[in-house]
Amino acid sequence: LFQPCQKMDCLSLELVASLAGHQDRVWSVAWSPKGDFLASCSGDKTVRIWTRRAGATSPPAAAAPSAATITGNDSVNPTTCAGSNTIIGAQQQWYCCAILDQCHSRTIRNIAWSPNGKALATASFDATVAIWELAGSVWEQVAELEGHENEVKCVTWNPDGRLIATCGRDRSVWIWESLPGREFECVDVKQGHTQDVKAVRWHPAGELLVSASYDDTIKLWNYDGDEWVCSQTLGGCGPGSGHSSTVWDVSWDPDGQRLASCSDDLTIKLWESRAAGAAPGPGRLAVSGGSGGYGGGGGLVPSRPDLRCGTTLSGYHGRTIFSLDWGPTGLIASGDGEDCICVFGQGDPEMARVVLRASEEEARQGPAGTNTSSVSCDGGDERRGGGGGSGGGDTTEVDPDDGSGASGPDADAGVSALRDDGKERLGKGSTGLRPGQEGQPWGLWTRVQSAHDADVNCVRWNPAHPRLLASCSDDRLVKLWWLR
Amino acid sequence: MSELINPNPIVHERKSTIRIKSDHRNEALVAEGREPIDALEIFDHIRDINDPEHPYTLEQLNVVSEDQIEVDDDRGRVSVQFTPTVAHCSMATLIGLSLRVKLMRCLPPRFKIDIKLSPGSHSSEAAVNKQLADKERVAAALENPNLLSMVNRCLSPPQESVNEQQQQQQQRNVGEAATAS
Numbered sequence: 008l009f010q011p012c013q014k015m016d017c018l019s020l021e022l023v024a025s026l027a028g029h030q031d032r033v034w035s036v037a038w039s040p041k042g043d044f045l046a047s048c049s050g051d052k053t054v055r056i057w058t059r060r061a062g063a064t065s066p067p068a069a070a071a072p073s074a075a076t077i078t079g080n081d082s083v084n085p086t087t088c089a090g091s092n093t094i095i096g097a098q099q100q101w102y103c104c105a106i107l108d109q110c111h112s113r114t115i116r117n118i119a120w121s122p123n124g125k126a127l128a129t130a131s132f133d134a135t136v137a138i139w140e141l142a143g144s145v146w147e148q149v150a151e152l153e154g155h156e157n158e159v160k161c162v163t164w165n166p167d168g169r170l171i172a173t174c175g176r177d178r179s180v181w182i183w184e185s186l187p188g189r190e191f192e193c194v195d196v197k198q199g200h201t202q203d204v205k206a207v208r209w210h211p212a213g214e215l216l217v218s219a220s221y222d223d224t225i226k227l228w229n230y231d232g233d234e235w236v237c238s239q240t241l242g243g244c245g246p247g248s249g250h251s252s253t254v255w256d257v258s259w260d261p262d263g264q265r266l267a268s269c270s271d272d273l274t275i276k277l278w279e280s281r282a283a284g285a286a287p288g289p290g291r292l293a294v295s296g297g298s299g300g301y302g303g304g305g306g307l308v309p310s311r312p313d314l315r316c317g318t319t320l321s322g323y324h325g326r327t328i329f330s331l332d333w334g335p336t337g338l339i340a341s342g343d344g345e346d347c348i349c350v351f352g353q354g355d356p357e358m359a360r361v362v363l364r365a366s367e368e369e370a371r372q373g374p375a376g377t378n379t380s381s382v383s384c385d386g387g388d389e390r391r392g393g394g395g396g397s398g399g400g401d402t403t404e405v406d407p408d409d410g411s412g413a414s415g416p417d418a419d420a421g422v423s424a425l426r427d428d429g430k431e432r433l434g435k436g437s438t439g440l441r442p443g444q445e446g447q448p449w450g451l452w453t454r455v456q457s458a459h460d461a462d463v464n465c466v467r468w469n470p471a472h473p474r475l476l477a478s479c480s481d482d483r484l485v486k487l488w489w490l491r
Numbered sequence: 492m493s494e495l496i497n498p499n500p501i502v503h504e505r506k507s508t509i510r511i512k513s514d515h516r517n518e519a520l521v522a523e524g525r526e527p528i529d530a531l532e533i534f535d536h537i538r539d540i541n542d543p544e545h546p547y548t549l550e551q552l553n554v555v556s557e558d559q560i561e562v563d564d565d566r567g568r569v570s571v572q573f574t575p576t577v578a579h580c581s582m583a584t585l586i587g588l589s590l591r592v593k594l595m596r597c598l599p600p601r602f603k604i605d606i607k608l609s610p611g612s613h614s615s616e617a618a619v620n621k622q623l624a625d626k627e628r629v630a631a632a633l634e635n636p637n638l639l640s641m642v643n644r645c646l647s648p649p650q651e652s653v654n655e656q657q658q659q660q661q662q663r664n665v666g667e668a669a670t671a672s
Contacts, residue, residue: 132630160627176628221625461600
């Protein structure tokens with residue numbers, strides 16, 4: 008099925024921590040907005056919050072009762088891992104600093120942090136959503152959202168923290184408003200999906216909500232001033248129109264221009280605006296924050312989505328892809344039912360390796376290090392639309408109807424391997440480290456087989472340390488990985 | 492349960508199976524002291540699961556058979572196809588769920604289990620297969636105490652459940668006889 012390519016060896020995901028404690032499968036993980044805490048939720052009806060001991064790079068002393076740290080595992084020798092990165096030590100001392108329990112009566116399926124990092128929402132098979140706040144050093148439940156008829160499968164806060172979206176097996180998407188005094192009011196209930204809704208995610212600009220369903224479709228929802236309406240449905244119109252089985256997860260790229268989705272049909276699809284071909288080059292994708300930064304110059308306008316499938320990544324997964332995450336580096340991580348974690352990128356992974364190494368050097372030298380100027384990419388000898396990036400699977404790309412300006416290699420345009428305006432540092436904002444090369448074909452850059460001993464249910468990149476990846480599994484573990 | 496979906500199922504004999512030791516063995520497994528899991532072993536796990544409706548096992552009703560089982564021990568994959576007694580059987584999901592639960596309980600966690608209807612054996616084949624393949628739906632279903640107890644009744648040792656079902660059958664017969672007279 009899959010033939011690894013030599014180029015894949017230049018990048019790897021290294022295990023840096025393996026966190027045990029949950030008494031049942033772990034369904035989801037979520038990083039706090041600053042990336043300093045990781046929350047995980049489980050069939051054991053609890054949430055665990057994990058964090059790193061400040062400054063420690065040596066093994067901990069006697070473990071405290073709540074500390075559940077296992078560093079490394081049998082297949083990773085900690086001494087050989089001692090890498091060159093000093094930002095986060097190769098042997099990381101992660102421990103469980105809080106357990107949220109005695110709230111839900113059934114599996115907790117999903118968790119989400121509020122944008123200010125002060126609240127957590129938990130979605131449960133018991134048909135409720137709980138809101139938690141940190142009071143001093145203790146997490147307390149402060150609200151409960153009731154309304155779904157049965158299992159709630161996903162919960163997500165919008166970027167300004169005013170709204171929460173939820174979805175579940177009752178086929179509906181609910182939108183709740185956060186009011187003063189820890190009150191929450193349901194402002195809309197959206198029917199439309201014909202089956203179980205698996206995931207909901209907000210666009211980084213707000214204004215636009217995406218839902219993914221067992222009915223094989225993806226729906227986009229916008230507010231029309233009065234209520235939320237379904238402004239677009241991706242798929243569901245017969246063969247070739249979208250996914251051919253349950254869509255499990257969706258994720259926006261760091262610029263909010265493209266959407267990635269993963270499915271039981273064993274593919275990942277990348278969706279982009281029909282207008283995207285008009286103005287090639289990195290300039291138009293610059294993010295200035297707020298919705299003003301999105302959609303300028305022919306890109307996606309969140310209030311009027313017009314997505315179509317530009318790329319399908321198939322042949323890389325042998326079983327259901329349960330989760331994917333498009334990280335701040337522009338790389339896409341996925342977790343599947345064959346216990347694997349994959350990382351996809353655009354262009355030449357060898358280039359990416361150079362970039363990553365350069366950024367490691369820079370970080371070691373400290374903020375005074377010189378910036379790498381834009382590096383023109385010579386890995387672009389493949390036409391956009393040519394088959395197969397660096398992996399053995401089949402990457403099919405649909406050429407845009409109107410013809411894309413980015414159809415060939417354009418070394419002079421300086422397709423930046425490192426997007427750096429001199430102010431952004433590694434780990435700061437989405438215009439920091441971008442090892443991939445825009446406009447180049449997608450390929451598989453690294454794959455960890457047997458990343459876990461069972462299905463990988465969720466993968467999430469750390470928002471502040473963009474090379475740190477969290478994963479969780481039916482094997483009851485949460486694992487942390489570092490991209491080298 | 493006053494009306495059975497299939498009041499007159501065809502009942503087969505329980506086959507007696509003799510395990511023939513094959514010469515071809517995975518040497519690594521032998522070194523570990525472990526026999527590779529094969530189709531017969533899977534069949535042994537599932538043959539005596541009770542049909543939810545009738546006082547017979549899935550083997551007796553030909554719902555499962557050894558030749559509808561595929562096992563790849565090296566890769567840790569098991570595939571079971573089952574054939575409900577009638578094409579519109581509403582118990583198909585329950586039977587599929589019982590198969591999945593039995594194998595989950597009996598096999599090492601490294602095994603990936605696929606349960607499907609035999610092609611062409613059911614009017615809602617795709618829909619049933621999709622539900623059985625969705626592990627989130629399965630997990631949520633098994634948290635439902637009513638459904639879980641139905642599954643456990645199917646998985647309980649044959650004698651108890653068969654007696655129960657036969658008693659129910661007798662009561663129905665008596666009831667019918669009473670109303671007929």
